[in-house]
Amino acid sequence: MTSKYMALPKGMSESSFDAAIAQFKKALGEDNVMIKDELVRPYTKVMMAVPTEEHTPSAVVTATTVEQVQEVVKICNAHKVPVWTISTGRNFGYGSAAPGQRGQVVLDLRKMNKIIHVDPELCTALVEPGVTYQMLYDYLEENKIPLMLSFSAPSAIAGPLGNTMDRGVGYTPYGEHFMMQCGMEVVMANGDVLRTGMGGVKGDKAWQVFKWGYGPTLDGMFTQSNYGICTKMGFWLMPKPPVFKPLEIQFDEDSDISEIVEFIRPLRIAQVIPNSVVIAGVLWEASTCNTRRSDYTTEPGHTPDAILKQIQKDKHLGAWNVYAALYGTREQVDVNFKIVQDALKKLGKGRLITEEMAGDTQPFKYRAQLMSGVPNLQEFGLYNWRGGGGSMWFAPVSQARGSECDKQKSLAKKILNKHGLDYVGEFIVGWRDMHHVIDVLYDRSNEEETKRANACFAELLDEFEKEGYAVYRVNTAFQERVAQSYGPVKRDIERKIKRALDPNGILAPGKCGINI
């Protein structure tokens, strides 16, 4: 018998689900409840190397107000319907808009897209989930507010609330986004509306300026979790500096990574270089300036090192390409630039490239934009390197220590190449940590390659874990696996919290491995 739904919630009959859908329509309006294949299909799994059926939603609902979100959770509780919430749904390579598990209802909050407040003096913002960085950027520009955004690379179309809730990072001095978050509004599973920090104080004006409030600070537990639905988020914005000086330093050898990290770390920790510096490998940079693997070879398997060297030469790239920026007054920037130059001279290698030298060329241009808060989409070029649209981010954390980064890079490259895939990676320098971000790119139209990519990703997780490394974020197909890396005690506590806050387990079951 054919169903009118692409999938059903686990263990639920079609007639029971019909009743829930009827209530959704009554609460949200017919147009905000989608069940037809052609409307639901765009919310199915896109880039992960697993069958689409495993991440097919039963329905998609959109809400426009907090009250409607409260209604949704009420209906979900009444019918035991699991709901997977997305903000803009542009978490490409981590799951996009698809639910974590088959049959979950997607709650799409893209229509809640109000910029509620931007304070140009205190340099804060309060936004709803559907606000994109581009919308916020346009708002700042139109209103001539001299503040700067920090965002991830799909900047123009992603949003600050979703990115921060997933603990994403950017490339400016405010690049650790959760660190800059201040105040959340969260709809709990029972329909209560919680405001974190100072937000619960009647008449308060400090919600967006003081993070901690009183008693336990709760904000963190709502990130990368399924304990509530965030409907508003406050965060801090950096004042636009009078002078912005982007820099690139190219290094010719793959083996230079250790020395690069030792060179950068003291400058970063001392805030001489205040932004989240990127150390990008040659294939990352080549892909973003419109280079395709098929331009060089059509042989299957990983791309030989000789070709990587040729690309490096043809595209005027380094084996490693460091992007950093200086911010401040002319005097501050000049002083810090001299410190960087002196450190580089002492290192004895690396070509320093300034904006004047790079001109309008890519990838320098988009990197400079990312470091100065100008949205762009250039990094989507990664998907054209191999073609076929498969992408899974493998993002282990390491110390900002040369030997550790070298070890991670070598291990990742060995495993990727073994599976016939390329190392397309970069390191994003936190203050003391590295987000080692690797795009596992594969052709998802090729069934055999898709299986290989899945096996590769699993092996990366396993082998890195053996060395004491774990990822900070992962696509929805591997959430359960990664949760295991963090140990049974943490998982047990997470489960207890889940049971207390969401006894019916309606909110995104399985997200980050958390279930009732």
Add this chain to the structure above:
Amino acid sequence: MQTDRRSLLKGLTAAGLAVSGIGWAQAATSAAGRTASAATRSAEVLAVTSSMHASALEKAFAAGVQSTSRNVVHTGLQGLDSAAFNQLGELLTDSQETLLLGLLDDASATLVLDLVRSSGGRVLAVEHHRVDGAAADWAQALGRSLASGQVMNTTTAAAGKEARVSFSCVI
């Protein structure tokens, strides 16, 4: 052609979208659930290709679409310029129903298909291809079949190194 669409197309061109084959018709919008062929007969068709490689595939695809419907606008995405995508997003969210047919590289297809999703569009078909860059006949047949609402038999595609995504959506 509606004035707002004309100005939008002008904006698209300025932002990096090459536009050709102008022939907008006033759309006769109807209830949801129309098939691609019905939409083609009565509404506008927007064919989207990648311009950055100036491949024969893209031109042939657009010609195939245009051979089946009179009311076609062909836009060529030039690179990954965010202004162009933002303006395409605006086009997708206006009230007029349009059949969107595309043959794009993976990066552009990812962005366009997500714009379709986030503007409440309907995705009728998506397919990945590996084709020869000179397979113009194949691309033309693909454009024709998508515009006429038929399922393309991709086994007829000339196998090659170029990765492309074709799609058909109602927006």
